[in-house]
Amino acid sequence: MTLDPVHVAGAGMIRFGKYPREVTLETMGASAARQAMTDAGVGPADIEALYVGHVFGGPVAGQRIGARIGLAGKPVSNHENYCSSGATALREAWIAVGAGLYDLVLVLGVEKMTDRIKGGVQPDAGDLDAASGFIFAAGHALSARRYIADYGATREQIAMVAVKNHAHSVMNPYAHYQKPVSLADVLTARPIAEPLGLLDCSPISDGAAAVVVASQAGLRRLGVASAPKVAGCGLVSGTVQTGLGDVNEEDVSRRAGEEAYRVSGIGADEIDLVEMHDCFTIAEIVRLEGLGVLPRGEGARLTEAGHTSLGGRLPVNPSGGLLSRGHPVGATGVAQICELFWQLTDRAGGRQVEGARTGLAYCKGGSVSGTDGASVTTVIMTR
Amino acid sequence: MTLDPVHVAGAGMIRFGKYPREVTLETMGASAARQAMTDAGVGPADIEALYVGHVFGGPVAGQRIGARIGLAGKPVSNHENYCSSGATALREAWIAVGAGLYDLVLVLGVEKMTDRIKGGVQPDAGDLDAASGFIFAAGHALSARRYIADYGATREQIAMVAVKNHAHSVMNPYAHYQKPVSLADVLTARPIAEPLGLLDCSPISDGAAAVVVASQAGLRRLGVASAPKVAGCGLVSGTVQTGLGDVNEEDVSRRAGEEAYRVSGIGADEIDLVEMHDCFTIAEIVRLEGLGVLPRGEGARLTEAGHTSLGGRLPVNPSGGLLSRGHPVGATGVAQICELFWQLTDRAGGRQVEGARTGLAYCKGGSVSGTDGASVTTVIMTR
Numbered sequence: 001m002t003l004d005p006v007h008v009a010g011a012g013m014i015r016f017g018k019y020p021r022e023v024t025l026e027t028m029g030a031s032a033a034r035q036a037m038t039d040a041g042v043g044p045a046d047i048e049a050l051y052v053g054h055v056f057g058g059p060v061a062g063q064r065i066g067a068r069i070g071l072a073g074k075p076v077s078n079h080e081n082y083c084s085s086g087a088t089a090l091r092e093a094w095i096a097v098g099a100g101l102y103d104l105v106l107v108l109g110v111e112k113m114t115d116r117i118k119g120g121v122q123p124d125a126g127d128l129d130a131a132s133g134f135i136f137a138a139g140h141a142l143s144a145r146r147y148i149a150d151y152g153a154t155r156e157q158i159a160m161v162a163v164k165n166h167a168h169s170v171m172n173p174y175a176h177y178q179k180p181v182s183l184a185d186v187l188t189a190r191p192i193a194e195p196l197g198l199l200d201c202s203p204i205s206d207g208a209a210a211v212v213v214a215s216q217a218g219l220r221r222l223g224v225a226s227a228p229k230v231a232g233c234g235l236v237s238g239t240v241q242t243g244l245g246d247v248n249e250e251d252v253s254r255r256a257g258e259e260a261y262r263v264s265g266i267g268a269d270e271i272d273l274v275e276m277h278d279c280f281t282i283a284e285i286v287r288l289e290g291l292g293v294l295p296r297g298e299g300a301r302l303t304e305a306g307h308t309s310l311g312g313r314l315p316v317n318p319s320g321g322l323l324s325r326g327h328p329v330g331a332t333g334v335a336q337i338c339e340l341f342w343q344l345t346d347r348a349g350g351r352q353v354e355g356a357r358t359g360l361a362y363c364k365g366g367s368v369s370g371t372d373g374a375s376v377t378t379v380i381m382t383r
Numbered sequence: 384m385t386l387d388p389v390h391v392a393g394a395g396m397i398r399f400g401k402y403p404r405e406v407t408l409e410t411m412g413a414s415a416a417r418q419a420m421t422d423a424g425v426g427p428a429d430i431e432a433l434y435v436g437h438v439f440g441g442p443v444a445g446q447r448i449g450a451r452i453g454l455a456g457k458p459v460s461n462h463e464n465y466c467s468s469g470a471t472a473l474r475e476a477w478i479a480v481g482a483g484l485y486d487l488v489l490v491l492g493v494e495k496m497t498d499r500i501k502g503g504v505q506p507d508a509g510d511l512d513a514a515s516g517f518i519f520a521a522g523h524a525l526s527a528r529r530y531i532a533d534y535g536a537t538r539e540q541i542a543m544v545a546v547k548n549h550a551h552s553v554m555n556p557y558a559h560y561q562k563p564v565s566l567a568d569v570l571t572a573r574p575i576a577e578p579l580g581l582l583d584c585s586p587i588s589d590g591a592a593a594v595v596v597a598s599q600a601g602l603r604r605l606g607v608a609s610a611p612k613v614a615g616c617g618l619v620s621g622t623v624q625t626g627l628g629d630v631n632e633e634d635v636s637r638r639a640g641e642e643a644y645r646v647s648g649i650g651a652d653e654i655d656l657v658e659m660h661d662c663f664t665i666a667e668i669v670r671l672e673g674l675g676v677l678p679r680g681e682g683a684r685l686t687e688a689g690h691t692s693l694g695g696r697l698p699v700n701p702s703g704g705l706l707s708r709g710h711p712v713g714a715t716g717v718a719q720i721c722e723l724f725w726q727l728t729d730r731a732g733g734r735q736v737e738g739a740r741t742g743l744a745y746c747k748g749g750s751v752s753g754t755d756g757a758s759v760t761t762v763i764m765t766r
Contacts, residue, residue, distance in 0.1 A: 002482070002483045003482060003483075003484070017728050024509075034667075049618075056525045057756075058507050058508065059438055059463060059465045059507055059749050060463075060464060060465050060747075060748065060749035060750075060751060060757035060758060063464075063620045063621075063751045063754075063757040063758060064509075064622060064751050064757075065748065067620070067621075067623060067751050067754050069752065071620075071621040072621060072623045072754055073619060073620055073621070073638070074619070074620055075618035075619060076464070076620045076621065076757075076758065077462060077464060077471050077474075077475065077618070078460040078462065078463040078464060079460060079461065079463075080442060080462075080463055081443060081446075081459070082442045082443050083458060091460075092460065092475055092478075095475075095478055095479050095482055095484060096482075097479050097483030098482060099385070099386060099478055099479075099481060100385045100386075101386070102479060121705055124441050124442055125441065125448075126441075127408075168424045218404075218461060232558045233431075234459060235458040235459075236456060236457070237446045237449060237450070237454075237455060237456055237457045237458065237459070238446070238450075238455060238456070238458055239456040240450060240455045242400075248479075255456070263472060268766075340607060365442075365443065366442050366443035366446065368443060368447050368450050368455075371449065371450050371455050372446075372448075373445035374442075374446040374459075375443060375446060375459065
């Protein structure tokens with residue numbers, strides 16, 4: 001593999017949350033994209049291609065947005081990998097820029113969830129697991145039960161993930177929620193799938209996030225001496241699971257991590273912060289262990305001990321994560337890249353991870369019956 | 384741009400047509416994919432990534448198919464660019480293989496249309512043009528009327544596109560329709576949008592098509608000395624059209640062609656055959672002119688003269704095209720690549736274009752209000 005260096009030169013987001021019907025997918029996406037271009041100091045004429053991640057935006061959503069922001073005429077590709085759609089778009093942009101095809105491209109993740117989803121995300125037609133009751137929340141509840149049984153972890157330790165991520169998001173002006181929650185709040189919230197309650201689950205959010213991705217020639221064109229680098233991306237799908245496996249084994253996360261470590265030449269022990277796909281509290285814990293950035297079985301205890309809090313050894317989700325920043329599915333992967341960019345340029349304000357030099361973003365998207373997940377992406381960025 | 388040479392090493396398709404409900408997207412996609420792998424002499428273990436184009440398959444469709452054909456665990460990306468979805472997936476694979484990221488990947492286009500669409504394809508919500516009655520068929524009817532008025536072309540010449548493409552498909556075992564139609568059949572078919580009738584329109588089809596894309600190292604691994612090359616791909620979106628333009632100007636096709644000519648170093652005058660997105664008869668004519676492979680205003684006359692028939696100077700749609708091979712939207716772009724591959728390896732049987740050394744495939748997908756199209760892809764292949 002011979003990719004040239006690839007950088008992030010600017011980022012833009014709209015605040016995640018619930019927007020009224022008249023705030024469309026197109027206006028949300030255009031707003032984030034304009035902010036990213038302004039942040040990078042680049043005009044639409046200089047952007048050579050648009051990579052868009054979304055799930056529910058309908059055909060050619062990226063082109064509808066591109067036509068509003070001066071990108072009409074340019075190459076546009078729309079990428080769907082469920083919750084890792086935005087990260088998949090980022091990865092394709094990384095390949096195209098790294099291959100020398102473009103010097104400046106825009107990557108956009110966007111989703112208008114609240115128009116179409118009431119309550120939780122509905123299972124897809126043909127999802128046999130979900131049809132038999134094994135919906136996402138049930139799966140994560142089983143994961144929590146098993147984790148508690150296997151490692152002597154406590155319900156309170158798992159709930160601390162939500163307390164931590166909500167505390168972080170208070171300092172993130174782009175977060176859906178910006179209020180702290182107490183341990184008691186999490187423990188007494190409406191039950192969803194025991195032992196998990198409402199505050200163990202990420203919300204249904206609308207949102208959009210965008211970054212400008214640049215080659216070294218692209219940076220020169222912007223008059224920028226340096227910018228955070230996309231050191232490596234991983235993309236894997238789940239393997240077929242036979243027999244009664246361990247629900248917390250996280251083979252798919254391990255493989256996604258290993259690919260990013262291999263491609264970037266950066267090891268798990270060199271990561272300074274993680275933006276993690278915490279669609280549920282327990283998911284943050286087991287996926288960090290799967291990635292190899294926390295020892296197996298110790299994630300819950302380390303969460304309680306503050307290891308993954310701001311100021312801890314490995315801050316996780318300084319943005320607030322999916323639990324509190326929110327989770328507009330196609331936008332999430334790009335929002336994570338925005339956060340890594342701000343962290344690696346010392347622009348994260350009150351949630352800044354001091355001295356952060358490397359960050360890892362992880363997304364897991366969708367399910368395929370009989371496998372341990374549909375799509376997992378990992379992105380490692382460095383200063 | 385520094386892409387390494389990229390080749391097509393094998394192709395597979397299922398016959399396009401109307402399949403019953405129990406023939407699912409997954410079974411169709413898996414069948415085409417297996418045939419392509421068998422054709423290339425490659426097993427699932429050797430395939431490094433899966434690129435999938437579809438529009439209506441729902442989230443992570445590519446992963447659902449991949450898990451059935453031994454590709455579980457591999458990177459999978461799903462690409463949506465309406466009718467050019469499959470071609471966009473091919474283009475991303477071309478970039479990744481050309482960048483040295485992979486040596487052997489599978490590209491799949493798949494669509495199960497008949498489960499969800501009755502009559503014609505419905506306009507998208509938010510499509511202002513379609514909501515006011517300017518649906519695809521109406522647009523092409525206006526194009527035909529204007530073409531006749533501007534160039535003195537006849538209704539019969541335009542209908543000859545359907546006669547030609549149905550005649551070609553008689554020799555294509557993968558085509559939805561394999562029966563000739565007469566000029567009288569086309570002229571007396573049920574009116575859709577005057578002057579166009581039912582046989583001027585591509586049908587609603589189900590289908591799947593796949594190719595194995597290989598680097599030179601990939602070809603060596605397969606023990607193959609040579610294989611057709613993907614000489615260049617183009618991807619553009621439509622530009623904003625202001626004022627009362629000429630509906631047959633085809634600026635978007637011109638730009639898509641120019642990108643492919645520039646990237647491949649192969650000029651319009653060097654193309655030996657074209658697989659054209661003939662969603663309507665008139666579309667074949669005006670897009671060939673837009674691409675610069677036929678002179679402006681002469682496409683209808685040249686169709687009547689046999690210029691674009693098998694045996695003519697520039698055979699167009701030897702496969703039967705969308706009009707007769709059928710049009711499962713996400714599959715069409717990959718089906719065109721299959722046809723170019725078979726033509727460039729002298730495996731096209733009765734529809735072989737003698738001596739063909741270069742082929743061009745063109746797809747146009749979707750619409751964005753105020754622009755001249757959402758997405759156009761072009762692919763040039765050489766022996």
